Amino acid sequence: MAIDLNFTDRFLHRHLGPSDEEIRQMLDALGLPSLDALVQEAVPEPVRTRRPLDLPPARTEHELLDDLRRIAAKNQVWRSFIGLGYHDTVTPPVIRRHVLENPSWYTQYTPYQAEISQGRLEALLNFQTMVIDLTGFEIANASLLDEGTAAAEAMMMFHRSARGRERNVFFVSEACHPQTIAVVQTRAEPLGIEVVVGDHRAFTFTERVFGALVQYPATDGAIYDYEDFCAAAHAAGAYVVVAADPMSLVLLKPPAAFGADAAVGSTQRFGVPLGYGGPHAAYFATHEAFKRQVPGRIIGVSVDADGNPALRMALQTREQHIRRERATSNICTAQVLLAVMAGMYAVYHGPDGLRRIATRLHNLTRVLARGLEHLGHTIRHDHFFDTLRVDLAPGLTAGRLRERAAARRINLRYYDDGSVGIALNETTRAEDLDDLFAVFAGDRDFDFTAAELAGRMESGYDGPLARTTPYLTHPVFNRYHSETEMMRYLHHLAGRDLSLTTSMIPLGSCTMKLNAVAELAPVSWEAFSRIHPFVPPEQAEGYRLIVEQLATWLGEITGFPGVSLQPNSGASGEYAGLLVIRAYHASRGEGHRNVCLIPSSAHGTNPASAVMAGMEVVVVQCDDHGNIDLDDLRAKAERHADRLAALMITYPSTHGVFETGMRDICRIIHEHGGQVYMDGANMNAQVGLCRPAEFGADVCHLNLHKTFAIPHGGGGPGVGPICCAEHLKPFLPGHPLAETGGERAIGPVAAAPYGSASILVISWAYIALLGAEGLTRASQVAILNANYMAHRLRGAYDILYTGRNGRVAHEFILDLRHLRQRTPLTEVDVAKRLMDYGFHAPTMSWPVVGTMMVEPTESESKEELDRFCDAMIAIREEIRAVETGAADPEQNVLKNAPHTAALVAADTWTLPYGREQAAFPAPWTRTHKFWPSVRRVNDAYGDRNLVCACPPMEAYATVG
The missing domain is CATH 3.40.640.10 (Type I PLP-dependent aspartate aminotransferase-like (Major domain))
Structure with missing residues (x-):
């Protein structure tokens, strides 16, 4: 054999769960000679492709990261003062390492199974509380996709709530971000909503107007008092949504206090990298009267079977996948990981830390304004937070200014009328202001620095609409300010959640496969994370190549x-x-x-x-x-x-x-x-x-x-x-x-x-690592794993649907409808009992009520597939005990599942089965046990008593 000088550690073997020998064993169990034979039986010939994929050869992880470094180098990280709702920010390293880069957080699934999702639910409750406090409203959701679509969701909520069908006009202030205006227009057109864009100061509400959108502060930095505007809207029977920068709300009057009906915005600047535009968590807050109309997910406080506080997704019947064609929104994916980061940013800094950040931002902006005025320029608006619109002094054109800014690797916002926008951010330093002075000086000499100007000015915001109400008063925002405490808090919450770091998550239609470190690592690189979405194209050549x-x-x-x-x-x-x-x-x-x-x-x-x-x-x-x-x-x-x-x-x-x-x-x-x-x-x-x-x-x-x-x-x-x-x-x-x-x-x-954009790098890396043959092999193994599991579970359960030759695709449905006919048990009880075995339940009651849909993906080993099958078969025997009368129909291991450590370790035990059967039902639970942190959550109680902000700390005192 000739010497092969290429790298030998192929990624395919890292991505696929089963080894070649395990693949052979599973094929033997199915009576098949090869993966190709399985595909021929499972995939109809008329839909099979006639040609293989034409993709670049697979790369090793080492080669991939080298290639991505070269691509990242094509991006140019300039200082971007563009604004438009996107700002450079400082991601606290403790949050970057322990949330963004931590698989215990990024491999979690949507928290439909509340008992094994308490950590992330608490993190999202923190996010909601932060939004509620800053905006002044009573309820908030647990994030939307971005500010533009959040504004459109508010428009649709108001349209549904409007009195009178003749109301079909939605007003949008021209002072809103242009991308937000465009997204709202896109969403309005199919619904027949007429969007009117204009000056809010000159707009007159009529009986046809159902709502309005304004920006606070405005896209060019102006701070407007919208109280009279809101009053005029309400007098005409219309509603107002305010797109508000949450950092500004630390210093400015909250929207609810001046009469707004809802607030939306992006929490990106709360520690979430720019990433060329996303992903970022948007927020949505409103009055309690709209609680059943709010789009997206709301995290609520309830109790578990022992009466202890427990969190869950509240009012789930509002969700689009349940309401279908009667849905009020099609929201499916939130921005949970980014909402967790933004909420933890507020936890880490606390109210005093946020005020210091916001005050410093405003002070920098005031110093910048003073210096620009010294240079002969005019600041268009008297009142601002962190963004200025500058009318240039005679003799300096916007074109010449752009050249001078580019020479210093600075991006600014250039308006059609020749004015220039400057939006400062958390990373801005005094040296940046000095560079901006040099840019705006043109050919003039100047004899001052930012530090010298600052020494002659008083600190703080002294403009109109200053905030007078407290915020972030809950102890969670006033406790974890050292890195030691924050690290432990994040680790504590992660330990209350089941993720892929614990076991397989076999959710049908959700494809919870491996998210490889090599694929995710570049997302944190500065060359990808610090690019503003509206930089000139030549500064984002690396991103454009990826795209x-x-x-x-x-x-x-x-x-x-x-x-x-x-x-x-x-x-x-x-x-x-x-x-x-x-x-x-x-x-x-x-x-x-x-x-x-x-x-x-x-x-x-x-x-x-x-x-x-x-x-x-x-x-x-x-x-x-x-x-x-x-x-x-x-x-x-x-x-x-x-x-x-x-x-x-x-x-x-x-x-x-x-x-x-x-x-x-x-x-x-x-x-x-x-x-x-x-x-x-x-x-x-x-x-x-x-x-x-x-x-x-x-x-x-x-x-x-x-x-x-x-x-x-x-x-x-x-x-x-x-x-x-x-x-x-x-x-x-x-x-x-x-x-x-x-x-x-x-x-x-x-x-x-x-x-x-920033996470497109992950999918690019996935394809590059696997190449044509690896991608095809992954599909084949996904189908193999599903068919092997279906084969093992037949007999214990009915497989509801199969295709040709009795084969399934990459997922299958277990029929549990007989439970309701023969016992007091349901598929919910099976789901909760799986927690005691250390597993997340498959997708429940969809697309058929009373069933479970299982998808193992290609990343799970045969050992893990067998472990899950063993758990399901053992649960079938526990069901049989109820069916035969050997177990009490109400007091049994399924009805009481999940069993917490606090329950099992209690001094008294009154249940008619043993503690060992409750908590250690399988051999692997004795060597590695995932403990649900609460017992079964009372959904109805949570909906009857909606609480979507952090409860008092003493409420947690009884929780183990």
Whole structure:
């Protein structure tokens, strides 16, 4: 054998859970000779691709990181004073290391299983409390995607709440950030809402106006008093939402205090890196009267079975996946990891620390203003927080100023009228002000420094609307200010959550695979983390290379020539895809096409997104085998042929099988004038095996936080790019501040041009590490792992749906509906009992009530698959004990699950089974035990007594 000088440690073997020998053992159990044979049985021949992926060769982790360093070097980290809602910030190292870079935080799933999510729920409650305190409202949610979409959500909430159907006008102040205005306009158009943009000082409310949006401080830094504006709105029966910078609210009067009905904004500057635009956590706060209308998730305080305080996601029936076509929003992914960071920033600094930061920011800005005035320039607004709009002195043009700023690697904001904007940030130093003075001096000499000016000025904010009310008074914001205490607090919370660091999270449709360190490490590099989204393109060449290559690779994987990376969640991708279809129909004079066919098994976001896109949802039934009923599809396509816009379909189906009639389904829709939208949530079973474009889809979204290794982060961040056919490519989303999208682009669906740009690096790295063969192998092993588990669990449980040859795709549904028929038990009891075995439950009661959907992914080893199967089989025996009467129907290990350490270690034990059976039901629980920190949470109590801010500390005194 010749000497091979290449690196031998291939990433594929690190990413795949099963070894080659384990793969052979699982294939033997299935009676198959190879992975190719499994694919032939599981994946219908008509949808299998005819050519392999054409991608660059796989790289080792060492090679990848070297390549990324070279790419990162193409980015230029200038000092950006652009503002527009994005600011450089200091991420406290303790938060960067122990949250952003800690898999115990970034590999968590959405906290639907509250008993094993108490740590992240507490962190999110901190975030909500911070928002409530700063804005002055009674309730806040646990984050939205960005400021622009949060403002649009407020508009829609007001529209639903408006009195009188004739109210259809939403006013937006021209002093709002331009990207926010554009996103609001995009969201309003399909719903028939008329957006009026103008000067809030001259606007008159009429009976047609249902709401208004203003910026505080304004996009150019001005501080306006909106009290009279809010009063005028209320007198006319309208509502007002204020887009407010949370850092400014440390010094300024909170929006609720001057009459606003809601506040939205970005918490990015609370320690979350710029990252070329995202991901960042937006906030949404309002009055309690709107609590059932608030979009997104609300974390609430409840009690557990012992009456101890316990946290949970409150009012879950508001969530879009439950309400479907009646949904008030299509919010699916929040920005949990970033909300945790922002909340912990407030915890770490506390009220005094935030005031010092905000006061220093304002002091710097005042010093800058004084110096610019000395140089002959005019500050347009008398009152400001950290942003100035400067009218230049005669003799200095904006063009010349730009050249002088570039010579010092400084970015400023340049207005069309020749004025210049300067937004300072937490990283700004006195030396930066001196450099700005040099830039603005033009050819003049000047004889002062920032330090000298500051020495002659008084500290603090003394303008109008100064804040007089306290904030962050809860002990959690006044305790953890040393790094030692903060480190221990973060570690304590992480220990109350089950993440991938503990065990597999086998959630169907959620693809909780490995998020490799090599993929995530570059996100923290300065060359990626400190780039403002609106820098000149030449300063972001590294990012643009990542964007272009990732788009090309995703196009190759899906078969589509058009790709937009702007949507910053899966649901946002659905929405963007439908808007593209809508625009295509309108361009052909068929704007009346507004019927969207959606199978009854679809993700709940599908009908919600369709309604938001202005479409009428018509449900298509499924047959007894879980497949789309072709006769019903054909009949409804014919019935609505004149208005048919699209079919939304998930492939493989949400029932866990590859439907054989996919080509026929697409043909039926096309024959009746519609387009086929494929939900790419299950793409993990297709990469390298199928291409949606080849079997007839017109557009699909991809969940990069599922198939392409971006971590779930406790329920966010996510990225949902769309890929589309040539005829739809011209309509891909554009942006008012960047050249992106098609030549006939729809408006932006996210505030930043490339959405959550910083985490695109993760998916780029995932594809680069695996290459064509590795990606294909990953899909094959994902299908193998699911079929092996289904094989092992048959007999103990019924597998609800299978495809050809009795095979499933990359996930399968366990039928537990018999529990309700034969016992007092339900699938919920099984989910809670799994916690005692150290596992997160599979997806419950979706898409079929009374079932569990299991997806192991390719990253789990055979040992872990067997451990989960052993747990489920053992639980089946515990169920059988109830069925036969050997166990009490109410006082049994399932009904009382989960069992906490406090319960098991109590002096008294009155339950009719032993402590060992309760807490140590399997051998592995004796060597490594994950303890739920609370007993079963009382959901109804939490909804009846909604509390979404931190309770008094004494409330936690009884919690172990």
